[in-house]
Every structure is written in C-alpha cells, then in structure tokens.
Amino acid sequence: xxxxxxxxxxxxxxxxxxxxxxxxxxxxxxxxxxxxxxxxxxxxxxxxxxxxxxxxxxxxxxxxxxxxxxxxxxxxxxxxxxxxxxxxxxxxxxxxxxxxxxxxxxxxxxxxxxxxxxxxxxxxxxxxxxxxxxxxxxxxxxxxxxxxxxxxxxxxxxxxxxxxxxxxxxxxxxxxxxxxxxxxxxxxxxxxxxxxxxxxxxxxxxxxxxxxxxxxxxxxxxxxxxxxxxxxxxxxxxxxxxxxxxxxxxxxxxxxxxxxxxxxxxxxxxxxxxxxxxxxxxxxxxxxxxxxxxxxxxxxxxxxxxxxxxxxxxxxxxxxxxxxxxxxxxxxxxxxxxxxxxxxxxxxxxxxxxxxxxxxxxxxxxxxxxxxxxxxxxxxxx
Numbered sequence: 087x088x089x090x091x092x093x094x095x096x097x098x099x100x101x102x103x104x105x106x107x108x109x110x111x112x113x114x115x116x117x118x119x120x121x122x123x124x125x126x127x128x129x130x131x132x133x134x135x136x137x138x139x140x141x142x143x144x145x146x147x148x149x150x151x152x153x154x155x156x157x158x159x160x161x162x163x164x165x166x167x168x169x170x171x172x173x174x175x176x177x178x179x180x181x182x183x184x185x186x187x188x189x190x191x192x193x194x195x196x197x198x199x200x201x202x203x204x205x206x207x208x209x210x211x212x213x214x215x216x217x218x219x220x221x222x223x224x225x226x227x228x229x230x231x232x233x234x235x236x237x238x239x240x241x242x243x244x245x246x247x248x249x250x251x252x253x254x255x256x257x258x259x260x261x262x263x264x265x266x267x268x269x270x271x272x273x274x275x276x277x278x279x280x281x282x283x284x285x286x287x288x289x290x291x292x293x294x295x296x297x298x299x300x301x302x303x304x305x306x307x308x309x310x311x312x313x314x315x316x317x318x319x320x321x322x323x324x325x326x327x328x329x330x331x332x333x334x335x336x337x338x339x340x341x342x343x344x345x346x347x348x349x350x351x352x353x354x355x356x357x358x359x360x361x362x363x364x365x366x367x368x369x370x371x372x373x374x375x376x377x378x379x380x381x382x383x384x385x386x387x388x389x390x391x392x393x394x395x396x397x398x399x400x401x402x403x404x405x406x407x408x409x410x411x412x413x414x415x416x417x418x419x420x421x422x423x424x425x426x427x428x429x430x431x432x433x434x435x436x437x438x439x440x441x442x443x444x445x446x447x448x449x450x451x452x453x454x455x456x457x458x459x460x461x462x463x464x465x466x467x468x
Contacts, residue, residue, distance in 0.1 A: 131428055132464040135167050135174040139459030143167065143449035145190035145201070145235075148440040155216070156449045157188035157201045158462075164188045164203065164212070166221060167462065169447075174464060179214065179221040186212050190245075190436070192237040200259070202232035202245045209250055211257075213264065226264045230255045234282045234331075236290070244282055244310075246292045252276035254308070256292065256315060269308060269315040273297045277306060281331035285338050288312030291361075293329035293342050302326050307342070307366065320359055320366035327357055331394070331436075333386040338363055341415065343394045345380035354378040356396060356411065358420065371413060371420040374398045379411060383436040385446060390417025395448050397433030410434045428463060429453045 143158040143165070152171030159165050164186050166177045185206030193199045197218030204212055211232045213224035229250035237243040241261025249255040253271035256279065257264050271277035273296030284290040290310035295303045303326040307318045320342075327346035334340045340361040347354045355373040358381070359366045373379050381396035392415040399408040408431040412423040429452035437448035451460040 130465060131426060133173070134462045134464040135176045136461045137161070137165070137176060139461075141165055141462050142451035142460050143435070143462050145188065145436045146438045146447050146449040147191045147193040147199070148438050148447050149193045149196060151440055151443050151445065153193070153196055154438075154440065154447055155191050155193050155199055155201075156447075156462075157191045157203070158449070158451075159187035159203075162187070162206060164201075164214070166201065166214075174462075177221065181221060182214055182223045183212060188212065188214065189231075189233050190235045192235045192243060194237050194240050194243075198240050200235060200237065200243060200245075202235045202247075204231040211247065211255070213245075224264065228255065228257060228264075228266065232257075233278075233280045234292075236282045236284045238284050238287055242287060244284065244290060244292075246279035246282045246294075248276070248278045252278070254279050254292075254294070254306075256308075267315065270317045272306070272317060273304070274299050275301060279306065279308070281329065281342070283332045283334045283340065285334040285340070289334075289338060291332045291334065291340050291342075293332045293344075295328040303328050305329050305344070318366070321368045323357060323368060328380075329357075329359075330380060330382050330396075331384045333384045333392060335386050335389050335392075337389055339389075341369075341384060341386065341392055341394075342366075343381035343384045343396075343413075345378070345396075354380065356381045356394075356413065358394070358413075358415075369415075369420060372422040374411075376400065381411065381413065382434065383448065385437045385439050387439050387444065387446060391415070393437055393446060393448075395434030395437050399433070408433055426465060428465075429458075429461075430456055 137160045141160040143156045146156045148154040154169035156167045164182045188201045188203035191201040199216035201214045211228040232245045232247040235245040243259035247255045254269045254277045256267045256269040275297040279292045279294040282292045292308045294306045296306045305327045307320045309318045323346045329342045329344040332342045344357045345354045346357045358369040358371045377400035379398040381394045384394040386392040394413040396411040410432045431453045
C-alpha cells in the first residue's frame, strides 16, 4: 500500500470519529413551514454560542423546543451548550476533565441528561451527567472511546464505542450503575461501534465497522434482543463500507447510513440500508461523484420520514471544497436537499428529533475563512 493510500485511510477514519475532525459541522433547527407562516420553507442561519475559538458541536439531543443540549469540544476541551428557546449558551462543566471531547448526548428530562466521549489521550471513556443544576463527571472508568448514546428511560440507557484493545465497547445504565455488556468483536484488527438506536428494550441496533486481516473495512451490525448482543448479516457493499449512524421507525424498521468506496480512487459515496423487519437491503441514495462523502447522523421523525446529514470533501482541491450534505427519505426514496454554506468549510455530524413539535435539530461548526478557527452555528428550516 502506498503512502497516499495510508494517508487516505487515515483521513477517512478522522471523518468518522467525532472530535478528531478539524472541519465543519453545522447546527440546524428544522421547523415546519406552517409554524413559521411561510409558503416556501428554506434554511436560515441563526446566532449560536462560541468560546475562544475552535469550537465544534458533535452531538445533540432535544427534550422540547425550549430545552435542547449539544456537546462537542472547544480547543480540545469538552464543550456543552444549551438552547432555552431563545438563545444558545455555553454551560460550564468544571467537574469534567479539562482535556477531551464529548461526542454524543441523550436528554431524558430537564434534570437528567447524559453525555459521552473520551479523555484527551483517547484511552479513557468520558461519561458526564446533568442533574438539573450542574454537570458532573461519572467516576466509573472504561478504557476506550464512546461515540454514541441512546436512552429508552431514566434507568435504561446504552452507549457504544471501542475499548482500548480496539474491540467493541457497549455499556448500560440501569438507574444505579454503568456496566459493560458483552458484545461481539469479529474484526481481527479492530471492531468499532459508531451509532446506536433503540426501538424498544428488546430491539436495539448498534452499527459501525470491522477491520480484518486485509486491513479493509467491513460493515458491522449488532442487535440486542433483550438478552444478548449478536451480529446480524447486512447487505455488505464492496469498497470498504462503514456504518456511522442508525435510526428506527415506529414499526420497528430501521435505516443505517455511512460511506463506501466503489472504486480504487478517492471518491467515497454515501451509503444507506433499510431493515424491513426481516433483512437489510441497500437503498439507492444520491451522492456526489467526486471527493470523499459520508453520512454521519440520521433521525426518523415518522414512519416514512428520515433525515440524514454528513459531508463531502476533496483531498486534492483547496480545503474550501468541504460542503455539507443533507438527505431526505420519504418512504419511497432518498433526495438530496440544499442548504446554506455560510463559510469555506461546512460539514454536518448529528441530528435529533424535538419531541411533540415536528421539528429537528442537527449540530456542528464552520470556518469563515481558510485559516479561521472553527465556530458553532445554528440554522433553522422554516
């Protein structure tokens, strides 16, 4: 393998691991057109909170239209922001490590929010809890990184990632303690879980990648049936596919999204599969034909309604050629959607439903110029 190929694979890995990508991720509030009183809905930038510089938001979870949490990092320190219905503010978290990153957040109620990530060295998982007054770091120690979290109830929360031996890491909160739950790690070189979504206490999906002896990437899909985690065969795509995120529908169907490289060149495409209750099937989905594209987050507001966000970047053009991707599924097919590009580098990372509102929120950051620091932004769809 050439040095260029090694660099390319390393770059792809950075694209998928929250907190390690020095590029953009954009924050959206998606609002129904009827709520805003407009005929033609569109994307609009809204002011957001920023610190001293190099701020990026990597995960988001909403409780209500006036209670939304977003997490990430600022200058390699954990960053937590809150939306109160009128403005975003940075919430102090002095109890957390001063060096590290938060990758995902799950908000159960106004006095119960969990966030997960890693320490600055990437060897110890970071767990933080909001009790309605302040953020506290959980002193339970798991080696490795946590990339995603989902909550079914205050006493039924799951988080996934990889441990320090590059095996899958799945932990569970029962209302009192966090504990590690056994999970398959079929990759001989490494197994990673980047996304998780729960339909019920006995129907949970976790997705990611395996790296095997050939050092190629293969999709990894695992399922919790209420008793144990087991791998599930999917419609494996050629070209080192990776699954970054998963969401479930009220019926129990599920969609996973990610990236794959159909050819030997540097032109990875976005990738989607649908679980129909019996098997996984690849879905046609529009994708840029040049550069490296990946979908990083997905959410399903309804049975025939899913939104996915990600990025497209070229390795050989000016770094300004980093553009956001927004894809919508209407139950019959995928359509690429347009949105504003407020800076020279914009990429999308995570998206969440705002309960009982028909609205969505997604998170990230951007750069105003090529050498400018990263800034968080908010965009509203109305």
